[in-house]
């Protein structure tokens with residue numbers, strides 16, 4: 001995937017183009033860059049700005065557009081009207097998602113746009129936005145409206161929507177109870193997304209948010225999924241921020257965990273399956289994905305809570321954590337010892353209709369009988385380990401599904417195994 005970042009150079013590499021290169025690379029994505037201005041700044045102070053000429057800006061854009069298939073574009077610092085007009089001319093026909101991060105000021109005090117250019121920013125840049133991601137200050141300047149009890153975030157976001165942006169996310173709009181919330185206005189939907197607040201002044205979090213969200217959009221995630229993803233990504237970057245210079249901390253981008261990415265993608269798809277609530281057992285669901293050659297459940301990523309239902313509504317309670325699952329992770333660990341290619345699993349509610357479908361499908365199924373479980377064996381710490389071992393004892397082929405019918409006081413259960421979470425998902429779709 002190729003993502004294009006258009007913005008200013010920051011020699012401290014905390015924000016701007018340099019920051020986006022780090023973020024996109026962490027997603028194993030190629031970062032194309034078009035520089036609008038060179039800034040001089042460090043973690044304590046902001047120095048000069050020298051915008052590039054229209055000629056070299058246009059030339060940079062043409063050179064990347066003519067050569068690469070571009071999957072998404074992020075626009076950060078634009079600085080003046082000349083730059084704004086070239087961007088508009090070159091990008092207005094573009095059919096890929098565009099995220100606008102309307103940066104006006106740097107945390108260390110520099111002005112990142114000329115005040116004379118704000119009018120053109122409203123007219124030419126805002127209409128390019130699939131999503132625009134202002135903070136409270138930025139949305140107030142762009143809409144010329146202060147957020148108050150009367151002028152709600154929704155009213156103010158609607159002013160920006162009228163200017164032509166499809167979706168608006170006002171970041172860090174509300175803080176209470178140690179939570180910080182973003183307000184999202186879509187075409188026909190509005191909601192807050194909340195998360196834990198970290199009180200750490202930093203350089204880079206705004207850029208991290210907008211870069212993460214264009215990646216998610218380019219991967220075809222919905223606005224809500226993208227906003228959640230970007231919030232979590234930014235939370236981590238702030239949490240890991242480092243004091244590298246003498247001033248404020250610079251956000252840190254950890255190498256992205258592919259296991260985490262694949263499992264979270266699959267979980268998002270799983271909860272969207274129609275009527276999936278019918279397959280959630282009393283003990284709820286865990287969906288797990290293991291590193292290669294796991295030694296213990298600590299090498300297996302799972303949900304620290306569960307996938308739970310409230311009526312027909314299904315949601316993910318908790319975060320993805322290594323060691324987050326005990327039961328399903330132990331089942332996977334046992335399976336993986338015998339069949340090392342099997343690295344993902346999920347538990348589903350036992351239903352006769354599901355078993356009938358499994359038997360009709362070409363999937364390989366085995367089972368065990370919990371009432372046969374020996375008392376005081378070496379497995380006493382883990383019934384599930386005993387169960388999986390006895391189910392696969394005499395099979396040569398990998399089981400796609402293992403089930404048991406329960407016993408007194410024990411809920412029956414189905415576990416689906418696969419090489420990857422996506423592979424598990426495909427099997428689920430065949431049997432529910």
Ligand code: PXL
Nearest residue numbers: 008009010015016077103106
């Ligand atoms: O974080 C906003 C931002 C974007 N782009 C450049 C910056 C900054 C903040 O300092 O310097 C080039």
